[in-house]
Amino acid sequence: MVTVYFTSAIRQRTGDYETTIDYAGDVQGLLRLLANRYGPQLAEALTSPQSGGGGLPGYVNIYVDGTDIRHLQALATPVGADATVDLVPAVSGG
Amino acid sequence: MVQSGAPSASFPEGLADDVSSAPFALRCSRCRRTATHTLSAACSEDFAPLEVQLDLDVIAAECARPGVAAPRGIWRYGALLPIATTARLPWHVGGTPLRRAKRLGKALGLRDVWVKDDTVNPTGSFKDRPTAIAVSRAQALGLSSIGCASTGNLAAATAAAGAIAQLPTYVLVPSHLGLAKLAAPRALGARVIAIDGTYDHVNRIANLLADRRGWGFVNINLRPFYTEGSKTLAFEVAEDLGWQTPDRIILPLGSGALLCAVAKGFSEVDAVGWLEESRPTRFVGSQPVGCAPIVDAFASGAEAPSPVRNPTTIAESLAIGDPASGREALAVIRGSGGSADAPSTDDVLEAIALLGSTEGIFVEPAGGTVVATAKRLAATGVIDPDEKVVLALTGSGLKTPGVLHAVSAPAVAPNLRAVEGILLANGWSGSTPIPPSTTQGRTTAW
Secondary structure: OEEEEEOHHHHHHHOOOEEEEOOOEEHHHHHHHHHHHHOHHHHHHHHOHHHOOOOOOOOEEEEEOOEEHHHOOHHHOEEOOOOEEEEEEOOOOO | OEOOOOOOOOOOOOOOOOOOOOOEEEEEOOOOOEOOOOOOOEOOOOOOEEEEEEOHHHHHHHEOOOOOOOOOOHHHHHHHOOOOHHHOOOOOOOOOOEEEOHHHHHHHOOOOEEEEEHHHOOOOEOOHHHHHHHHHHHHHHOOOOEEEEOOOHHHHHHHHHHHHHOOOEEEEEEOOOOHHHHHHHHHOOOEEEEEOOOHHHHHHHHHHHHHHHOOEEOOOOOHHHHHHHHOHHHHHHHHHOOOOOOOEEEEEOOOOHHHHHHHHHHHHHHHOOOOOOOOOOEEEEEOOOOOOHHHHHHHHOOOOOOOOOOOOOOOHHHOOOOOOOHHHHHHHHHHHOOEEEOOOHHHHHHHHHHHHHHHOOOEOHHHHHHHHHHHHHHHOOOOOOOOOEEEEEOEEHHHOHHHHHHHOOOOOOOOHHHHHHHHHHHOOOOOOOOOHHHOOOOOOOO
């Protein structure tokens, strides 16, 4: 099972701190499943071109097994069946 | 008119926690919606940054510049801070010197250089400013614990603030930090968690932890208030220049938040009518080679930085590969007609020595980065020799002695002859030695 952790404003939208999904594929596909579960507005906010451009989230960082997908294959990054995915607002730290 | 920080009955109800706080709202910087959650840094609709928006019209009408009797320090500017007097942390932070740096200026070929010496804050860096405001906000919200994700300086600042507030304090840092930066938060009573990874790993974990525990992490879910603290550096610069802003200010870039906060600070003192004259300031950001995502984006014309996966720099306080305020910092730099620069490690080390030997200020590599950028921009004519330039020195060199190992001195035998030999070998003859024939008493040959 893929475990997805939500935090901060994203958790406020989902109402869940975490969820598990029976899935293996890529990040884009995982976001589609999350949209089914939490509503299309969530996926739209996560990947809005206005917030980042190029289909990559601008105000949200997505990590697969601890690595930022911008260092991997962006939305095409593979998500294994036992992967951990973190969705974290980009504006924090420093 | 009332003095800064004094209560004003005309502040609109519902905007502020208390009549003695500046009237403010917490809004999304993009969609302008008012935040529905008080402990958050991002809008729950579009996940864009939340920011504190002051009611500057009210402040302009009700609040004069701070009076001469108002103590120096960040609370001097309470009229422009979103913290009620009852929640203010009793910690003397800020009020640091802005010094004319004539000798440094002469070395750089510039006639009007000033240094803002924030190394003299209580824990040795500017991070005491944002932390004081964020922890005050935590107190106002009645939070049970505080914390931060840090490259070192913020860890000490948060630990000190937690000790003063008597709140359990959790600081998450990369495990590779230098001894001084790991030891300080422990000595100040914080619970230190050293994570085997980069700052960006630390930041991700801290995000998840703070939210699940309901703790107030100063640079995460208290971040809109944290950045309000950094703008006090701008207030002090403007006041100490005679209520005017400089032609140019050079700041280190880690997350980019400081540069944005200083721009907000200058804008606010202008908007409330505290400046003698409104004049533009060019913002220059400096990052070291090895971790310069904002500088790289500036050079390429990109709207936002591309993250650096493994930062490699001696400036560990600037080793943030994914700068949270990078997009906003780029907009400020470009909008001001400023620039961004990335000096090399050698440039940084030389600049630390230049600043130390001309002005007697010992800075960590972030400060050396700023001075190195000033030198590079002066040499290439980007800075006009007559410009009024401020250099932000944000952290003490006493925190990072390790970077200067390369210039450490070899041990010398404990006798005068050996020491005189070192003077001779190095050509160090600052004054004429006293010849034996003129000394009083008995002299024997060496």
